[in-house]
Amino acid sequence: MILPLAVGRSEVCLKSGPGPGARDEIFDKLGDVTTPLPSAGPEPGPGGHLLVVEDEQKVAGALREGLEGEGYSVVVEGTGEGAFSRLIAHYDTFDAVLLDLTLPGRDGLEVLSELRRRGIETPVIVLTARDSLGDRVVGLDAGADDYLIKPFAFAELLARLRAVGRRGRATDAGGLSLDTLELDRTTRQATRAGQPIELTAKEFDLLHYLAAHPRQVVSRDTLARDVWRETARSTTLDNVIDVHISRLRRKIDLEGQTKLIQTVRGVGFVLREGGE
Numbered sequence: 001m002i003l004p005l006a007v008g009r010s011e012v013c014l015k016s017g018p019g020p021g022a023r024d025e026i027f028d029k030l031g032d033v034t035t036p037l038p039s040a041g042p043e044p045g046p047g048g049h050l051l052v053v054e055d056e057q058k059v060a061g062a063l064r065e066g067l068e069g070e071g072y073s074v075v076v077e078g079t080g081e082g083a084f085s086r087l088i089a090h091y092d093t094f095d096a097v098l099l100d101l102t103l104p105g106r107d108g109l110e111v112l113s114e115l116r117r118r119g120i121e122t123p124v125i126v127l128t129a130r131d132s133l134g135d136r137v138v139g140l141d142a143g144a145d146d147y148l149i150k151p152f153a154f155a156e157l158l159a160r161l162r163a164v165g166r167r168g169r170a171t172d173a174g175g176l177s178l179d180t181l182e183l184d185r186t187t188r189q190a191t192r193a194g195q196p197i198e199l200t201a202k203e204f205d206l207l208h209y210l211a212a213h214p215r216q217v218v219s220r221d222t223l224a225r226d227v228w229r230e231t232a233r234s235t236t237l238d239n240v241i242d243v244h245i246s247r248l249r250r251k252i253d254l255e256g257q258t259k260l261i262q263t264v265r266g267v268g269f270v271l272r273e274g275g276e
């Protein structure tokens with residue numbers, strides 16, 4: 001398997017000095033994935049802290065080298081079990097996970113479904129040679145944020161990482177706020193001016209998505225893909241989205257409060273202060 005990684009660097013630049021992460025880097029460099037007590041790994045790089053789950057050492061090494069060259073700090077796991085225990089212990093320290101599906105032992109999809117079942121929402125980009133439509137849908141259903149088919153261009157991986165990073169960073173703190181609206185991702189509680197708002201799971205997801213992209217116009221296409229996880233838009237889905245938006249309006253844009261959810265005709269929706 002050859003990954004066309006456009007990496008010209010021969011030296012891997014490790015970021016952390018002597019610290020709690022150093023031991024892990026040594027383990028990772030040796031390809032030892034049986035570390036009994038997984039640590040969070042090196043200090044986050046300026047690009048973010050990534051977990052690469054890949055059993056082919058050459059591929060893992062190329063990914064690590066390329067990503068570190070781009071300012072990411074990288075921890076490599078070669079098995080599904082290793083990745084799972086590390087994420088259970090340190091899910092909040094990783095900005096994203098690059099997950100191979102075909103792994104010895106527990107495969108990538110099992111790991112992903114189990115993480116999502118436990119409420120761990122770290123962004124996951126699946127990297128795999130499985131290229132059938134069925135596998136893609138299964139991957140997204142299992143909770144993947146994105147999907148890249150090997151072989152892929154390194155530049156494309158970087159673009160996808162930036163995209164999930166934008167989604168992830170906004171939610172990392174566990175809380176989002178805009179005007180007097182506050183959302184807590186961990187408890188999935190929403191309040192407006194201190195008053196709790198009852199939301200369905202999908203309403204929360206939708207509102208959270210808008211709040212994570214404040215002052216950006218979000219199209220129905222984007223909502224269909226990122227909130228409903230549908231690959232194709234349909235009139236029915238558009239209606240469902242519109243119904244959710246109007247319910248959210250009734251729930252959060254209360255009398256006497258700034259209207260936050262704006263419709264941008266022909267384009268989509270935006271959450272911002274100072275609407276009419």
Ligand code: CA
Nearest residue numbers: 055100102103
């Ligand atoms: Ca593999």
